[in-house]
Amino acid sequence: MSAGAIDASGAVGQPRRPTRSRPVALARRRGVSILMVTLTCLAAAVAVVPLVVILVYLLKQGASALSLSFFTSMPKPVGEAGGGMANAIIGTLILIGIASAVGLPVGIGAGLYLAERRGTRLANLVRFLADVLNGLPSIVMGIFAWQFLVRPVGHFSALAGGAAIGAMMIPLVTRTTEEMVRTVPQSLREAALALGYPRWRTSLQIVLRTALGGIVTGVLVAVARVAGETAPLLFTALGNQFWSTKISQPIAALPLQIFTYAISPYEEQHAQAWAGALVLITLVLVISIVARVVTRARLGGGHD
Amino acid sequence: MNATRKLPSIQGSVVADRIYRATILFFALCVPLLLLLIFVEIGRAGWPALRQFGGAFLTSSRWDPVQGEFGAAPAILGTLLTSIIALLIATPLALGGAIFLSEFCPAWLRQPLSFLIDLLAAVPSVVFGLWGVFVLVPLLRGTVMPFLRDTLHLGVTPFFTGPAYGPSVLAASLILAIMVLPYIAAVSREVLMAVPRSQREAALALGATRWETITGAVVPYARTGIFGGIILGLGRALGETMAVTMVIGNRHELSASLFAPGYTMASLIANEFSEATSDLHLSALMAVGFVLFVITLLVNAVARLLVRRVGEVRA
Amino acid sequence: MTELVTLREVEGAPMPSASGPCAMRTIGLDAYFGSVHAVRSVSLDMPSNEVTAIIGPSGCGKSTLLRTLNRMHETVPTARVSGQVLFHGQDIYADEVNPITLRRHVGMVFQRPTPFPTMSIRDNVAAGLRVQAGDKPRRAEVDAIVERALREAALWDEVKDRLNASATGISGGQQQRLCIARALATAPHVLLLDEPTASLDPASTQKVEELVYELRRTMTVVIVTHNMQQAARVSDRTVFMLAGELVETAPTRVMFTTPSDPRTEAYITGRFG
Ligand SMILES: Nc1ncnc2c1ncn2[C@@H]1O[C@H](COP(=O)(O)OP(=O)(O)OP(=O)(O)O)[C@@H](O)[C@H]1O
Ligand SMILES: [Mg+2]
Numbered sequence: 001m002s003a004g005a006i007d008a009s010g011a012v013g014q015p016r017r018p019t020r021s022r023p024v025a026l027a028r029r030r031g032v033s034i035l036m037v038t039l040t041c042l043a044a045a046v047a048v049v050p051l052v053v054i055l056v057y058l059l060k061q062g063a064s065a066l067s068l069s070f071f072t073s074m075p076k077p078v079g080e081a082g083g084g085m086a087n088a089i090i091g092t093l094i095l096i097g098i099a100s101a102v103g104l105p106v107g108i109g110a111g112l113y114l115a116e117r118r119g120t121r122l123a124n125l126v127r128f129l130a131d132v133l134n135g136l137p138s139i140v141m142g143i144f145a146w147q148f149l150v151r152p153v154g155h156f157s158a159l160a161g162g163a164a165i166g167a168m169m170i171p172l173v174t175r176t177t178e179e180m181v182r183t184v185p186q187s188l189r190e191a192a193l194a195l196g197y198p199r200w201r202t203s204l205q206i207v208l209r210t211a212l213g214g215i216v217t218g219v220l221v222a223v224a225r226v227a228g229e230t231a232p233l234l235f236t237a238l239g240n241q242f243w244s245t246k247i248s249q250p251i252a253a254l255p256l257q258i259f260t261y262a263i264s265p266y267e268e269q270h271a272q273a274w275a276g277a278l279v280l281i282t283l284v285l286v287i288s289i290v291a292r293v294v295t296r297a298r299l300g301g302g303h304d
Numbered sequence: 305m306n307a308t309r310k311l312p313s314i315q316g317s318v319v320a321d322r323i324y325r326a327t328i329l330f331f332a333l334c335v336p337l338l339l340l341l342i343f344v345e346i347g348r349a350g351w352p353a354l355r356q357f358g359g360a361f362l363t364s365s366r367w368d369p370v371q372g373e374f375g376a377a378p379a380i381l382g383t384l385l386t387s388i389i390a391l392l393i394a395t396p397l398a399l400g401g402a403i404f405l406s407e408f409c410p411a412w413l414r415q416p417l418s419f420l421i422d423l424l425a426a427v428p429s430v431v432f433g434l435w436g437v438f439v440l441v442p443l444l445r446g447t448v449m450p451f452l453r454d455t456l457h458l459g460v461t462p463f464f465t466g467p468a469y470g471p472s473v474l475a476a477s478l479i480l481a482i483m484v485l486p487y488i489a490a491v492s493r494e495v496l497m498a499v500p501r502s503q504r505e506a507a508l509a510l511g512a513t514r515w516e517t518i519t520g521a522v523v524p525y526a527r528t529g530i531f532g533g534i535i536l537g538l539g540r541a542l543g544e545t546m547a548v549t550m551v552i553g554n555r556h557e558l559s560a561s562l563f564a565p566g567y568t569m570a571s572l573i574a575n576e577f578s579e580a581t582s583d584l585h586l587s588a589l590m591a592v593g594f595v596l597f598v599i600t601l602l603v604n605a606v607a608r609l610l611v612r613r614v615g616e617v618r619a
Numbered sequence: 620m621t622e623l624v625t626l627r628e629v630e631g632a633p634m635p636s637a638s639g640p641c642a643m644r645t646i647g648l649d650a651y652f653g654s655v656h657a658v659r660s661v662s663l664d665m666p667s668n669e670v671t672a673i674i675g676p677s678g679c680g681k682s683t684l685l686r687t688l689n690r691m692h693e694t695v696p697t698a699r700v701s702g703q704v705l706f707h708g709q710d711i712y713a714d715e716v717n718p719i720t721l722r723r724h725v726g727m728v729f730q731r732p733t734p735f736p737t738m739s740i741r742d743n744v745a746a747g748l749r750v751q752a753g754d755k756p757r758r759a760e761v762d763a764i765v766e767r768a769l770r771e772a773a774l775w776d777e778v779k780d781r782l783n784a785s786a787t788g789i790s791g792g793q794q795q796r797l798c799i800a801r802a803l804a805t806a807p808h809v810l811l812l813d814e815p816t817a818s819l820d821p822a823s824t825q826k827v828e829e830l831v832y833e834l835r836r837t838m839t840v841v842i843v844t845h846n847m848q849q850a851a852r853v854s855d856r857t858v859f860m861l862a863g864e865l866v867e868t869a870p871t872r873v874m875f876t877t878p879s880d881p882r883t884e885a886y887i888t889g890r891f892g
Contacts, residue, residue, distance in 0.1 A: 033513035037408055043400025047489060050482045051424045054435050109331025126332045128608060129339055135604035137543020139570045143593045144342045147349050191733035194691055195747040196723030200324030209737045228428025231545040235577055255430045262434045277431045288426045316717030
C-alpha cells in the first residue's frame with residue numbers, strides 16, 4: 001500500500017498553496033490527522049470486540065454444561081439438570097440434508113446458467129434477483145414456507161423446514177457456483193467441445209469438475225449459514241421434544257432448542273441453551289475457518 | 305488408406321444438450337419464480353387484513369386480536385427506529401474499521417482482522433439473542449440505563465426516561481448494530497480497497513495529510529459503494545428476527561423512550577404467529593410479513609444497484 | 620454416395636485444384652464475429668492424406684477459418700457462418716449434422732496446451748474415448764489405445780511410468796504433446812492444428828513436426844502456423860491468407876519458390892529475408 005510508506009503524522013512533500021503552509025495551520029491539520037487515524041484504529045478494535053465477548057461468554061457458560069452425554073442423550077424434563085440435545089443435533093443434520101437436496105441442485109444449476117449465459121439480459125436479471133433473495137428476511141421465508149408447505153398439508157414437518165432453509169441456500173450457492181465456474185478458463189471448455197464432448201458433459205464433467213473445490217467451499221459456507229437459521233423453522237419444523245427422524249413429522253433443531261430454552265424460566269434449561277449455542281457456533285465457525293483456509297490455499301496456489 | 309476407412313456419419317441429435325440447457329434455464333428461473341411465489345402467496349394470505357383495514361393497517365397503532373383490530377404502525381415504526389439507531393451506531397464503527405483496514409493497517413494484520421470481523425456475520429442470530437438475553441439486557445438494566453438516565457441526566461429528554469426493564473428498543477438496536485456492522489464493514493472495505501492508488505497519490509502530492517486524503521479523495525471516490533453497503537446493512541437490520549424478538553420486550557406501544565419495550569415487524573410475526581387464533585389475526589400477521597417483504601425487497605434492490613455500479617466502475 | 624456430393628459445384632466457386640478426393644472443402648465460406656467479417660468468401664480444398672498449412676499475418680483469420688471446419692466457431696456467442704464446409708462431401712452446417720459427432724471425427728489442438736487438470740495423464744488421453752458413440756471400450760482396449768496415441772505423439776517414453784499422475788504436473792511441451800495424443804486417441808479423419816508449436820521449445824517442436832509428417836499416412840491435417848520454415852517442412856499444400864481472404868493456395872514447393880501473387884511473395888520474402 002502506497003500510504004503505508006508515509007509517515008502517519010502528516011503531510012508529504014511541500015504543500016503548494018502558501019496559505020496552507022502556515023506552521024500553525026499545518027500543525028493543526030497534522031493533529032487532526034493523527035487523531036482520526038487513531039480513531040479508525042480504535043473503530044477496528046471495537047468492531048472485533050463483540051465477537052470476542054460473545055465467544056468468551058459461550059465458552060464460559062457453555063463449556064460447563066457440555067459433555068459427551070450432551071450429544072448422546074435426550075432433553076431432560078423441565079426442572080431436571082443435565083440431559084442433552086441428541087434429537088436436536090440429529091434434527092439439524094436432517095434439516096441440512098433436506099435443505100441441501102433442495103438448494104444445491106437449484107443453486108448449482110442456476111450458477112451454471114449464470115456463468116454460461118453471462119452477459120445476457122436474463123442472466124443479469126437472475127443474478128440481481130439472487131442477490132435480492134439473499135437479503136430476504138428469514139422470517140418472511142418462514143411464513144411463506146408455512147403458507148405454501150404446511151398450511152395445505154395441515155401439519156408441521158421437517159420437510160417444510162428443510163425446504164425453507166434450502167430456499168435460503170439457493171442465492172448463496174448460485175453466486176459461488178457462478179464465481180467458481182467463471183474461474184475455469186474458456187480454453188478448457190473449448191478443448192472438451194473440440195474433443196466431441198456434448199455441452200452438458202463439458203459443463204458437468206470438465207468445467208464443474210474443475211471448479212468443484214471452490215464450489216464445495218461455497219456450499220460449506222451456505223450450510224454454515226443456514227445451520228444456524230431459526231426463524232424459518234419456527235412454523236415449519238416446529239421443534240420436537242422427542243426423538244424423531246421422520247421427515248413428515250415435526251423435528252427438533254439445534255437453533256430452535258436454543259431459542260426455546262433461552263426464553264424459558266428454568267436455570268437448567270438456560271445452561272443447556274448455552275451448551276447448545278457453543279456447539280452451534282463451533283460448527284459454524286469451524287466451517288467458516290476451513291472454507292477460508294481452503295480458499296486462500298487455492299488462490300495462493302493459483303499464482304504459479 | 306482413407307479409402308479403406310469407413311466414412312463417418314456426422315449426423316445425430318442434439319437432444320441431450322437441449323435437455324441440459326432447459327434444465328439449467330429452469331433452475332435459473334427458479335430464483336425469480338421463488339420471489340414471485342413468495343410475493344403472491346404472502347400477499348394473498350395477507351389480503352383479507354389489508355382489504356379490511358386499508359391504509360389504517362399501516363397507520364393505526366391499535367393491535368387487538370381479541371377485538372379483531374389490527375394496525376401495524378407500532379411494529380413498522382419500531383422496525384424503522386431500531387434499524388436506524390443500529391445504523392447510526394454501526395456505520396461510524398464499520399466505516400472507521402474499514403478505513404483502518406484499507407489504509408492504515410499493517411499488511412500482516414489486514415487479513416486476520418478482516419476475517420475476524422467477517423466471522424461476526426457468521427454468528428447465528430439465535431446466539432446473538434441468547435447473549436442479548438443473558439448478558440446485554442442485564443447489563444443495560446443494571447448499569448447502562450441508570451447511568452444514561454440519572455448520571456448523565458439524559459432522563460430530562462423523552463428518549464431516556466421511564467423504568468429500566470432491560471428488554472427494550474435500546475437493547476434491540478444495540479444487538480442489531482452488532483449484527484449489521486460486519487456487513488457494512490465488509491462492503492466498505494472492498495470498495496475502499498478498490499479505489500485506485502492514483503487517487504491517493506494525487507491528494508498526497510498536493511500536500512494533504514493522510515486524513516485529508518481519506519476524506520478528500522478516497523471516501524468520495526468510494527461513496528456510492530459505501531452507501532450501498534450501509535443500505536445493505538439496513539436491509540439486514542429490517543428483517544432480523546430472532547435476536548430482536550428475544551430482547552425487544554414485545555409490546556404494542558409506541559414510546560419515545562428507548563428504554564421502553566417495543567416491537568418490530570419481524571418479532572411481531574415470530575411472537576404471535578403460532579398463537580394466532582382467528583383467521584383475521586393470521587392474515588394481519590401475513591400482511592405484516594408482506595409489508596416487511598416489500599420494504600426489504602426495495603432496500604436490497606437499491607443496495608445491490610449501488611454496490612454493482614461500484615463493481616462496474618472497478619472492472 | 621458422398622463422392623457425388625463432393626462433385627457438386629457451387630456457382631462462382633473455383634474448380635478444385637487438387638486432383639484426389641478432399642476430406643475437407645470450403646465453398647464460398649464467410650465467418651463473422653458480430654460485425655467483424657473475419658473470413659471472406661474462402662473456397663479451399665484440403666485433399667485427403669495431405670498436410671495443408673495456412674499462413675498469413677496475425678489477425679488475418681487463420682484461426683477463425685480453422686474453427687469453422689469443426690464448428691468450434693459457433694461456440695462464440697456472436698459468431699456466424701455462411702457458405703459451405705464439406706466433410707467428405709457432407710455439408711457440416713446442414714440441419715441434420717450434430718456438431719458434437721462431427722468434432723469426434725475432426726480433432727483439434729490449440730496453441731496453448733489444455734490438459735484437463737482434474738484428470739490423470741491416462742484419463743486425459745482417454746477423455747475423447749469416453750464420449751464416443753457405441754460401446755464403451757474395455758479397460759484393456761483403452762490402455763492399448765492410450766499407449767498407441769502416446770507413442771504417436773512421441774510422449775510414451777517420458778510418461779509411461781506415471782500415467783496416473785496429474786496431467787498438470789508435466790512440462791508445457793509435454794502437455795502439448797499430451798493434447799495431441801488426446802486428439803489422436805479417437806482416430807479422427809481430420810486433425811486441425813492451430814499453431815501447435817507456438818509455445819514449445821525447439822526439441823518439442825521438432826517432435827511435433829515429425830509427428831505431423833507421419834500423420835498424413837492415416838489422416839488429413841490442417842495446420843495454422845506463423846513459422847514459414849515449418850510450413851515448408853511439414854506441409855504438402857500451403858494457403859496464404861490476408862485480411863480474411865484467401866490470396867493463394869498452391870503445392871508448398873511451388874508456393875515458396877514461385878508464388879503467383881505479389882502479396883504472397885512480399886509476405887514470404889519479408890519473412891524469410
Ligand atoms: N472472439 C472474437 N470476437 C470478436 N472478434 C474476434 C474474435 N476472435 C477473433 N476476432 C477477430 O477476427 C479476426 C480474425 O481473427 P483470428 O483469430 O482468426 O486471426 P489469426 O489469423 O488466427 O491471428 P493470429 O495469428 O494472431 O492467431 C481478427 O480481426 C480478430 O480481431
Ligand atoms: Mg490464431
